[in-house]
Amino acid sequence: MGVCVTAAVLEVGTQVRFEDRTWTVVMLEGARVRLVDSDKATATVLVNYLFAAPDFELVGAPRPQVPPFGLLEELPVQARERAEAWERHVREVETGLPVPGQGGAPRAEFDPAQRTVAEREEAKAAELTAAGQPTSAVTVRRMRARYREKGLWGLVDQRTARRRSVVGRADERVVAAITQVLEAQRERSSGTLSRLRRMVGWVLEETHGSGAVEVPPVTTFNRLVHALADGHGLLGSAAQQRRRTSRPAPPFTPTVALRPGELxxxxxxxxxxxxxxxxxxxxxxxxxxxxxxxxxxxxxxxxxxxxxxxxxxxxxxxxxxxxxxxxxxxxxxxxxxxxxxxxxxxxxxxxxxxxxxxxxxxxxxxxxxxxxxxxxxxxxxxxxxxxxxxxxxxxxxxxxxxxxxxxxxxxxxxxxxxxxxxxxxxxxxxxxxxxxxxxxxxxxxxxxxxxxxxxxxxxxxxxxxxxxxxxxxxxxxxxxxxxxxxxxxxxxxxPLSADDYIELMPIKRVAINDYGIRFDYRTYDHKVLNPHRGDPSGAPDGRWEVHHNSYDPNQIWVRLPTGWEEVPWIHRGCVSLPFTDFTWQHVRAAVERRCDRVEHERQLAQALDRLLRRASNGDGTRREQTVAARASAAASLARPAVPQAVPDLVAAPTLSYGLVGAFTPLEEEDQQGETGFEDSWDEDDDLPGPTDADEPARDERPDSPAQVQRPSRIYDAYQEAAQW
Structure with a gap:
């Protein structure tokens, strides 16, 4: 009983190499093999596992290999036909028949029953020489050994299998210098090939000495550079190189989602x-x-x-x-x-x-x-x-x-x-x-x-x-x-409630002082803050959570123990046109502070109103007109498309899908993606403090939403939520 492995046979008494030791096969039973080594250690192994082991081989017989059929297809037709002809000759020397399994009697000079292997090799060499292909018995023996080791691929003239280099026969020192310069230029500004050629000459001179290696002629050099750089992002403009290098390395895994909203x-x-x-x-x-x-x-x-x-x-x-x-x-x-x-x-x-x-x-x-x-x-x-x-x-x-x-x-x-x-x-x-x-x-x-x-x-x-x-x-x-x-x-x-809309707004943590809430040179106050003035919020930092709308700074929302409360800007009645945080920052940069902060805030509000009025009438600078135009664009987004007796925000062209009217962005934002806040002006907001000496009189502050409410084209979260 034996198991055939191409030209060799695994049978009782066969020696094999397995797990860096030499074993002798002592028993074959079904799909199992029992092995014994020189130290009398035994092992029972499945045949499939034994054959699949990377180090398995039969002692005295090369491990069989599957011919690389893909490489054979790439060969020139003449080289492939010559290898296939040698395969028929070798098989005839080995078995007596050029094509095993086709039947028929072997020729007398190649009959294994009548001739030794050496005699068959001599006969094959003489036959090939007589046919015009001078061959010695040693060559036939070498081809037999190569066929047993690598199959048909071993009979191929390896000179025809060599892959052509992209640089041909160019000097390796020149190739190394070009590659070095190309890599060094990857992050630099774009240059010309003439500059690249001159820099390659400098590298060759520094590395091998003056005159030791010559730079190829211009045409040859340019062709060599393209052969090395094309497809690797080493040529082209600096922008093209950045796009290529910023691309992550493949492979890319497809993004798959099987249900709506999953991704x-x-x-x-x-x-x-x-x-x-x-x-x-x-x-x-x-x-x-x-x-x-x-x-x-x-x-x-x-x-x-x-x-x-x-x-x-x-x-x-x-x-x-x-x-x-x-x-x-x-x-x-x-x-x-x-x-x-x-x-x-x-x-x-x-x-x-x-x-x-x-x-x-x-x-x-x-x-x-x-x-x-x-x-x-x-x-x-x-x-x-x-x-x-x-x-x-x-x-x-x-x-x-x-x-x-x-x-x-x-x-x-x-x-x-x-x-x-x-x-x-x-x-x-x-x-x-x-x-x-x-x-x-x-x-x-x-x-x-x-x-x-x-x-x-x-x-x-x-x-x-x-x-x-x-x-x-x-x-x-x-x-x-x-x-x-x-x-x-x-x-x-x-469905989103009014509180949900407020939750989506940007967050700021501030203190509630006796004069109200102040940030970014604006003061917000209302009587709903009275029970909490000067008190910590209970959070680790002691501050209160405030949500604000950068596109409508007229009010903020404070999370109090009773829920969200709207707190208006104390100067909102001074500004008659819509404005955004960017508009406010523009005014702050233009108005120099020359008084206390309470008076300065009032001056800022007045300057803001004058700017919006002047720009909207076409009397301001181009910059001011742009600011006013963007503010008007915000107002148009919040305005219903069709006048109705009762405002129907659902029918508004930009409010029909939720928060678009709530946040009407007009201007650019700082790099952090949120409105910036002045620490120098609001430094006393870190902790609740005593009453400011310059605060406005209590009776000048808004006491109720009715006092501060004015016709506004800006989104109302509660009215929008009521529609749903």
């Missing part, structure tokens, strides 16, 4: 459209979106002037869980009731969906964000925690980690932005000469156009990457995919 990607990018802010002032805008990976639905989209803030990121979360209302003038075909979404079943679970547009309402479980200050700010993290959403930052400079949302931005540019008046191109090299003259849409109108495009085109267009679980050849649209998955995963409505 949502948030990101911002400039929208290639100029808009009219107000009074003919044009400006760039930025687009922030939330993309559900499982359904490819754009669950939220916010268009704002350049400078996304952390509060804008929180707006995306609120939009996702709030239905988009149908706008005046929209076709009825865009309603959720007319779409493939299972409307009847969903509206029985969530009455808010009645009259909603055909855009999914998805509660995110995990959001993927980049390393931007906006998305890793404390305000955004707190907003996610309040909604039970996990935040997963993507690795730095890793585009593939959020490739879905990057590809979506590209599609928005191709299918939406370039068709909008005021299209500015993806960069300055693609921009027209008078694009600002084409800008005829306001910020609110661009937002409305984008929302309609999302429902009309994006949500109803089949995506090649969306496949039905039971029909993998059928490409689905985002709405169809959501309809298919929501029936499996279920749907739970997440």
């Amino acid at each position: 949502v990607m948030l990101d911002s990018t400039p929208l290639d459209v100029l808009v009219v802010l107000a009074d003919g002032v044009t400006g760039s805008v930025e687009l922030s979106i939330a993309l559900d990976v499982a359904t490819r639905s754009i669950c939220a989209a916010v268009v704002r002037p350049v400078g996304t803030r952390s509060v804008d990121a929180a707006v995306l979360l609120a939009q996702m869980v709030t239905p988009m209302r149908m706008r005046p003038g929209w076709e009825t075909a865009l309603a959720m009731s007319r779409s493939v979404i299972p409307y009847e079943r969903l509206v029985s679970l969530d009455a808010r969906l009645e009259g909603a547009a055909a855009r999914p309402v998805i509660m995110p479980e995990t959001v993927v964000v980049d390393q931007g200050a906006v998305f890793v700010s404390h305000s955004f993290i707190a907003a996610c925690e309040s909604l039970g959403v996990s935040v997963q930052p993507a690795p730095p400079a890793n585009g593939p980690a959020k490739g879905h949302v990057e590809r979506t931005f590209r599609t928005i540019g191709d299918r939406f932005s370039q068709y909008v008046a005021g299209y500015s191109g993806s960069d300055v090299t693609r921009r027209g000469t008078r694009v600002e003259d084409e800008a005829c849409w306001t910020l609110a109108q661009v937002q409305d156009l984008l929302d309609e495009w999302l429902v009309t085109d994006w949500q109803h267009r089949p995506h090649a990457s969306l496949r039905h679980p039971l029909a993998p050849k059928l490409a689905l649209s985002p709405n169809e995919m959501w309809g298919a998955l929501v029936g499996v995963t279920g749907y739970i409505p997440v």
